[in-house]
Ligand code: SF4
């Protein structure tokens with residue numbers, strides 16, 4: 001609820017006063033148990049900061065995060081550590097997130113030990129081997145180092161580390177963006193298989209609509225730190241409402257008949273989150289922009305069950321101006 005993560009800009013980069021990068025700027029959404037919520041948006045829209053803020057790897061500035069009925073925004077360190085076993089993250093670059101000096105056995109064993117899962121070393125070795133098999137690797141990989149694996153295999157290790165501690169929620173932050181296209185589908189399928197066999201819930205972050213489409217039940221579209229549209233997958237692809245969603249879809253190659261073509265070409269760059277445009281932050285690039293868009297921040301309109309869009313076109317108060 002109203003999640004905000006703002007970073008102060010270092011003084012030496014400023015002319016005067018205090019300024020903030022509003023990386024995450026007022027997010028509202030929920031994830032149902034057992035589903036995959038996809039979060040899509042261009043790079044720099046705050047997706048990764050959102051993922052890290054939910055786990056409190058970065059402290060949010062404002063707002064509330066509730067998980068399994070508990071408010072985690074106010075947990076102390078000890079309770080937060082316990083909670084971290086329930087919520088895990090898979091990073092975009094598996095190589096950067098795996099210690100190059102540790103064997104796979106040591107990396108996974110450490111995760112198990114930290115969360116008090118396997119006590120004795122024999123039990124731990126067996127559990128690590130089982131994890132390797134679960135992610136499509138071999139038990140003999142246990143003594144190898146991260147550099148001895150391909151990119152796809154390394155991401156399998158990152159996934160094994162996340163599932164090692166029996167989490168119920170996994171935040172996957174662009175887990176296939178660094179991989180070859182031919183490997184992407186294999187890793188996405190692994191995510192699907194594990195979701196079913198382990199009863200996982202995912203928040204799946206991507207910049208690529210086709211990836212999000214493949215894995216999600218519902219999708220949130222992010223622009224400059226805000227979710228501008230939230231919808232079930234089918235509704236979003238058949239009838240994208242927000243002009244930004246429409247623009248993202250028109251950028252997808254049209255082999256997919258489900259992806260509706262509105263042919264919107266975005267002009268200009270994504271504005272800086274340290275100085276976001278007034279009113280609707282998308283107004284500098286929106287082909288439907290009216291005067292009201294420059295001054296009034298759009299409300300979150302509940303257009304249908306489970307569908308939300310933040311755009312004045314769908315607000316009874318302003319829709320006649322469009
Ligand atoms: Fe475009 Fe206005 Fe809607 Fe923003 S509020 S997306 S500028 S039409």
Ligand code: MG
Nearest residue numbers: 044047048174
């Ligand atoms: Mg990112």
